[in-house]
Amino acid sequence: MSTVIFSLRRPSGDAEPTVVLPLVRRTRDPHEGLWALPGGWLGDAENLEGAASRTLAETTSLDPSYLEQLYAFGAVDRSPSRVISIVYWALVREEVASTAHRERVDDDNVAWFDADDLPPLAFDHTAIVGYALWRLRNKVGYSRIAHGLLTDEFTVADLREVYQAILGRRLDPANFRRQVESSGNLLPTDRFRTGSHRPARLYRSNPDVELADRGPLAE
Incomplete structure (x- = not known):
């Protein structure tokens, strides 16, 4: 095997x-x-x-x-x-x-x-x-499989980078954020990542949600 x-x-x-x-x-x-x-x-x-x-x-x-x-x-x-x-x-x-x-x-x-x-x-x-x-x-279009490549806590930008790496193409940041935040697949934390840009909220994967029919990039 x-x-x-x-x-x-x-x-x-x-x-x-x-x-x-x-x-x-x-x-x-x-x-x-x-x-x-x-x-x-x-x-x-x-x-x-x-x-x-x-x-x-x-x-x-x-x-x-x-x-x-x-x-x-x-x-x-x-x-x-x-x-x-x-x-x-x-x-x-x-x-x-x-x-x-x-x-x-x-x-x-x-x-x-x-x-x-x-x-x-x-x-x-x-x-x-x-x-x-x-x-x-x-x-990746209909499940949480991309989360298997992320740490336990991540930003929406981190998640978008994983999708882009898997799909081999650029994704519109605003459209991607809107889709993943409305999917119910992310749990916001009260923590932020700070750096040279404005602080970015950290999220966790919601284990109770599996996108069976339409994923965030199914359109």
């Missing part, structure tokens, strides 16, 4: 984030030396989600904020030994990914790549990543 792990990374200090994912360099055939999704075998006493969490931790040291089964991939030519792979996809908060990256800085077999600029991948992993990206971009 394999896991597609999405997080965010800022190329420089104040730059807007992009969607990134970790890959593992294969150390044996087939496809020795190529990059691949982190994964491993299903243990005799494991359920699928438990195995996905374990292999994710073993290969990348990451603890996801969101984990969901994506699809089963079993094309005849995907592997010389006809391996069927159950694939999960996960979200990891930016600060968690940054910490894990620093801890594994000397590990040449694990590296982070921009999701839209990947090297050649082993097996059918390029197609798997593409499908996972489609799933993420589709789901």
Whole structure:
């Protein structure tokens, strides 16, 4: 089984984030030396989600904020030994990914790549990543999935940056604020983030609301 792990990374200090994912360099055939999704075998006493969490931790040291089964991939030519792979996809908060990256800085077999600029991948992993990206971009329109990439408290601008990174396009700030504030999906706190601009209110995700039919960008 394999896991597609999405997080965010800022190329420089104040730059807007992009969607990134970790890959593992294969150390044996087939496809020795190529990059691949982190994964491993299903243990005799494991359920699928438990195995996905374990292999994710073993290969990348990451603890996801969101984990969901994506699809089963079993094309005849995907592997010389006809391996069927159950694939999960996960979200990891930016600060968690940054910490894990620093801890594994000397590990040449694990590296982070921009999701839209990947090297050649082993097996059918390029197609798997593409499908996972489609799933993420589709789901962000009708669910709270973007919140899995945020800290517990965030500003509306933070949330808009996550949407922009996932969708790959700019969003009108005023229109976005109006839509998310009317969705009932945000709980305002009494705290503000201060800086060079006027203070920005901090929000929390409302766990009692799931946008089943129309998300903030469904129009």
